[in-house]
Amino acid sequence: MTRTVEEHQQAVLGLLRYSSAFADRPAETLPLAAARGRVLAEDLMAPVSLPPFDNSQMDGYAVHRDDLGGAEPLRLAIARPVPAGAAPAALEPGHAAPIMTGAMIPEGAAAVVPIERAVPSQFPTAAQYRDGTQLTVELPVVEEGLFIRSAGSDVAAGSIALEAGTLLGPAQLGLLAACGLATVPVRPRFRVLLLSTGDEVQEPGSTLAPGRIFDANTTLLTTALEEAGAEVQRHSVVADNPEELRAALQGLDGAVNLILSTGGISQGAYEVVKQALADSSVEFLSVAMQPGGPQAIGTINGVPFLGFPGNPVSALVSFEMFLRPALGTVTGIPGNRVCLPARLTEDVQSPENKHQVRRGLYTDRAGQGEGTGDVELLGGPGSHLLHALAGSNALVHLPVGTGAVEAGTPVAVWLLSELRGGVQPLHPSNPNREALT
Numbered sequence: 316m317t318r319t320v321e322e323h324q325q326a327v328l329g330l331l332r333y334s335s336a337f338a339d340r341p342a343e344t345l346p347l348a349a350a351r352g353r354v355l356a357e358d359l360m361a362p363v364s365l366p367p368f369d370n371s372q373m374d375g376y377a378v379h380r381d382d383l384g385g386a387e388p389l390r391l392a393i394a395r396p397v398p399a400g401a402a403p404a405a406l407e408p409g410h411a412a413p414i415m416t417g418a419m420i421p422e423g424a425a426a427v428v429p430i431e432r433a434v435p436s437q438f439p440t441a442a443q444y445r446d447g448t449q450l451t452v453e454l455p456v457v458e459e460g461l462f463i464r465s466a467g468s469d470v471a472a473g474s475i476a477l478e479a480g481t482l483l484g485p486a487q488l489g490l491l492a493a494c495g496l497a498t499v500p501v502r503p504r505f506r507v508l509l510l511s512t513g514d515e516v517q518e519p520g521s522t523l524a525p526g527r528i529f530d531a532n533t534t535l536l537t538t539a540l541e542e543a544g545a546e547v548q549r550h551s552v553v554a555d556n557p558e559e560l561r562a563a564l565q566g567l568d569g570a571v572n573l574i575l576s577t578g579g580i581s582q583g584a585y586e587v588v589k590q591a592l593a594d595s596s597v598e599f600l601s602v603a604m605q606p607g608g609p610q611a612i613g614t615i616n617g618v619p620f621l622g623f624p625g626n627p628v629s630a631l632v633s634f635e636m637f638l639r640p641a642l643g644t645v646t647g648i649p650g651n652r653v654c655l656p657a658r659l660t661e662d663v664q665s666p667e668n669k670h671q672v673r674r675g676l677y678t679d680r681a682g683q684g685e686g687t688g689d690v691e692l693l694g695g696p697g698s699h700l701l702h703a704l705a706g707s708n709a710l711v712h713l714p715v716g717t718g719a720v721e722a723g724t725p726v727a728v729w730l731l732s733e734l735r736g737g738v739q740p741l742h743p744s745n746p747n748r749e750a751l752t
């Protein structure tokens with residue numbers, strides 16, 4: 316049986332959506348700092364307003380409402396200063412209170428004049444206050460409300476601070492902390508049991524025996540899954556022994572939301588996954604994609620199961636094409652890569668009947684006045700070329716029907732990382748350019 320990429324994407328999404336006990340698992344409550352990258356389980360109301368009280372946006376003088384309508388300049392008696400954190404006394408008309416950024420606006424005050432606009436433009440010293448003489452200050456007349464951050468102007472108490480389903484990053488967690496919350500209810504992590512298979516596959520850190528290779532897939536997929544927000548239970552490498560694999564899959568119902576294996580699913584004489592699951596509902600099929608053609612999909616005792624091919628590049632491409640987007644839909648953690656057009660730097664030949672996914676280095680030319688970036692292919696199409704994958708920052712899509720493509724042709728690329736090293740050039744039309752330079 317052969318499927319298109321799109322058909323298998325739908326099948327994987329359907330598998331995670333409908334066969335998984337994930338949606339039924341209860342929310343967890345975590346301390347805020349432990350909740351980065353998690354998804355909010357319920358709407359959260361702001362228990363306090365932000366700001367909680369009217370406060371000053373500037374270091375300056377708080378001026379009484381009755382003094383704002385007069386003629387310039389105002390000559391006002393200096394009242395006791397109001398530091399941030401204090402509960403100030405009411406301000407009398409004819410007085411100006413030195414007030415610091417973030418300090419509570421005294422009752423009666425209706426505007427803040429920044430210290431730079433006052434004469435003198437420095438606050439009185441402690442010694443001047445001790446002197447006992449009445450100090451005065453000259454201020455311009457300003458409009459009511461100037462430099463006052465009113466209570467609730469960011470968020471009002473009782474309104475929704477964050478909606479269920481929000482991905483929690485630094486800004487969202489900072490907001491909850493500002494609201495006085497110490498913990499947050501989050502959706503559970505999607506749990507994956509990961510098994511690499513093959514007699515030849517050996518744990519890294521040991522001495523390599525003849526004919527054997529180190530296990531790349533467990534580390535590659537553990538980190539890919541964790542990056543996508545899943546929780547991974549790593550199994551030790553399973554030998555090409557169907558009994559051993561069946562034993563590893565016993566009694567898992569409910570404990571994991573997905574079983575994911577690599578290797579043992581194609582046409583060889585020792586295909587352990589295929590043999591162990593021969594009498595199950597798991598299907599072994601071919602997707603019109605390269606790499607990642609051989610795929611397995613089904614359930615084992617009601618638990619969703621995916622079998623990826625053993626070649627490491629095939630395993631990662633399978634993850635990116637099928638599992639990452641489906642996980643994103645099911646968990647609410649965005650799973651789609653940024654997709655951009657990019658010009659190929661060389662001629663390429665792709666099998667017309669397959670969606671080829673090459674690996675490459677994308678260079679953004681936008682900062683140099685060009686609209687489209689370039690992509691240089693790294694390594695060939697071979698699915699063992701892990702070193703070339705490790706040097707790549709993009710997957711390059713050559714869909715079914717592509718065939719020969721000339722250098723300079725735009726193709727779709729998925730960025731594997733949105734973070735770039737070095738200094739981000741400012742786009743010439745960036746309105747912040749002036750402010751930043």
Ligand SMILES: Nc1nc2c(c(=O)[nH]1)N[C@H]1C(S)=C(S)[C@@H](COP(=O)(O)OP(=O)(O)OC[C@H]3O[C@@H](n4cnc5c(N)ncnc54)[C@H](O)[C@@H]3O)O[C@H]1N2
Pocket residue numbers: 511512513515516528529530531532533577578579580581582583586606607608609623624625626627629698
């Ligand atoms: N006669 C055919 N042979 C093959 C076909 C085919 O259609 N007909 N398909 C090829 C393709 S395409 C792929 S992809 C592989 C998939 O094979 P399996 O999923 O059965 O995987 P294995 O044979 O177990 O391993 C393939 C390859 O990957 C290496 N490997 C396996 N596990 C790991 C690991 N954990 N870390 C690093 N490398 C691993 C393994 O040693 C093999 O070299 O089948 C082709 N053959």
Ligand code: MOO
Pocket residue numbers: 604605606607608609624626629697698
């Ligand atoms: O489909 Mo395999 O993944 O080409 O090497």
